[in-house]
Amino acid sequence: MNDVLTVGELTSHISLLLREDDLLADVTVTGEISNAVLAKSGHFYFSLKDADASISCVMWRSNVRTLFEIPREGESVIAHGRVDLYRPRGQLQLVVDAMRPAGGLGDLYKRFEEIKARLLAEGLFDAERKRPLPLFPRRIGVVTSATGAALRDILRVLAQRWPLADVLLAPSLVQGAQAPAALQATLRALYRRDDIDVIILARGGGSIEDLWAFNDEGVARLVAEAPVPVVSGVGHETDFTIVDFVADVRAPTPSAAAAAVSPDSDAIRQELMSLSARLTAAMLTRIERARMMVERDHSRLERLSPQYRLDQRRLMVDELDRRLALAMENMLDQRRVALDGLYQRLLALNPNAVVARGYAIVRDEAGHIVQSVQQVTPDQPLDVQVSDGHFPVVVLG
Template sequence: MPDLSDDAAPRHVLTPSSLNRLVRDLLGDALPQVWIEGELSNVAKPASGHLYFTLKDSGAQVRCAMFKMKASLLRFRPADGMQVLLRAKVGLYEPRGEFQLVAEYMEPAGEGALQREFEQLKARLDAEGLFEQTRKRALPRFARRIGVITSATGAAVRDVLSVLARRWPLADVEVLPVPVQGREAPPAIVAMLRKASASGRYDVLLLTRGGGSLEDLWAFNDEAVARQIHASKVPVVSAVGHEIDFSIADFVADLRAPTPSAAAELLVPDAVAIDRHLQQLQHRLATLQQRQLQAHAQRVDHLLARLQTQRPQARLARDRERLQHLQHRLGAVLREQGQQRHARLERLQARLLARHPRAQLPLLARRLAEQDQRLRRAITHILERRQTALRHAGHALHAVSPLATLERGYAIIFDSQGQVLRSARNVTAGTPLRARLIDGELPLKVGKD
């Protein structure tokens, strides 16, 4: 009977490495990316810069890793006990066969919902045209009265007032206090914007606060605040948080500044630079006036000179000078014509002498000598070229000559009939041979293996 046991069936045997690799691929195909929320524990960040931690809830836990490039983009410092939201790939750590998550993004769990709400409101207001660049107004170059809508006790208002006082002390700055955080902040900001816009007192409004988390800055992501900025009759500058923070107010405002201090610098010019520019203009004006005075003085001198030239005595003197000049030119022309005739006669005499047969003999002798030298140089050049070509041909012939091969230590083997032996295939033991070397021949006999 045939053996029907399991041992007799064909088997595909796996190694631990191949099994782990198979499980890793199956997990990656089935769950390429997941969002998962849980509590951090066992957070570790070694010198490599990678981040290792455990994500757990009340009933289970899973090991996680976030590599250096992704970990460097985190906007917070993960710590044990924090509730976080992860976007991760499901995988398997092959060397140990351990199930793990490879995190690509992480944020505090509370900020995820706020961020989604932020993106939804931003998309809706953008579709309505509240962010259009064409509706944004230019700021006044020299603002006389500035309204600063912010907390009266925060660090932002101190930075703004310090920069405005240093750069442009002529501006009248009024702080319009409002809460900038919490539930009461959005309606207070809306009311202050409406009041400041309707008053007609301000050339520009600055809406600002210092940095914080997304939840801290949420008052500036309120829809009512955004619509009131859009409805303002006065240009509005938004400077909320740090340079990396963006709010809905930033997108609606006529100008967004990265920080409160930067907003203050954008609102007013630099008094020192204006003073320097005025000094440059004053210097240019003085230089221009000086040049115009010099030009007018030169024109007066020119007119006086023209007036002097119109006198009868001056005209007679000019005519006398002109007559003397013409007489001098006439004498020069006559002398030049005499010299030209004399030179022409000399050239005719030289041509007559050159046509005489005896006068041409030296010329013909020089030409013959020159032709002889040129012929000798050509023959010498041809001989040198042919000698060089002969040497090159000799070198090339020697390179492919058997003698050159022998000079490099090789030998040519001949059989007993004097034929060159090219293969050892049919040579038997005891066969006599001859080996030709560079300096002679050697008798050989094939030995046994």
């Protein structure tokens, strides 16, 4: 018995088999469009059917943009792509990468491709010739119908995003047999002015016939000759015209064209506030550094000035005078202490001081102090000194 597969494993295996099949990986199918839905994401979902069967199809947005126009319900087409499995539903689908009408190329489509190929060969679509849009346009030229919804959308977006710009409306026919000549005349009139910074060339959506004026070769060549950048905003996101390839910038809608040429004033205001705060902080920092440098230089100049040196010498003299006076005072104190010690010693050696303590000094007739009995004889007169005077004595024996 074979291994039991999960549903996911089974669908993965089927998907792998489909991708490895050379026929199914590169298949061209013809059928009739049904259940067509152009999603907001830009992807195109539909079915291809004939009398015998039907298959679900999807065309991703990147490939939808290459279509000349979106096929309508019931239209027969020839689609190229690969067969794959939509695993969440276990459903086969055709992933379409190219599609064209089944009845062959129509006259308008042929003319479109011829003009496109010719201008492409001349280099009018080259990225190198595309010019950058001005960052802050002062005057914006708008070429469109004066009564169409495209103009209202453009003016609304410009008023919201960049009300500082002047808008110069150059009204023109944008549909019909006379529209190409009208567009060329309007563009030439704008080109003669020297106060236009950028031009918007726009109209609302419509069929290929409605938009054909913007596929006119004369209009496309004149757009390529514009002295200022041109932004095309013709039709809807899935509509492409020759003018879109020639213009400096292609916008999917008129509103998007207005947004492309106008900076966001709110964002600029926030940026200016941020830059102002940063500039203020930087200036305050520079001012503080300059103040510190000035103070440092001022301090250096003060130290180098004659007055500063004189003041320093005066301070030094005052300090030496103070130290000298202190040294003299210390020396005098030391001398006083020494003299006081000598004085006390002299007092201790003074005979009068001894007498004052109750002793007596005996002298002979010559005034010599008698220090021993050997120095006297009987009947010798002596003089006795006491604390309060003298009196005579005689040695008795």
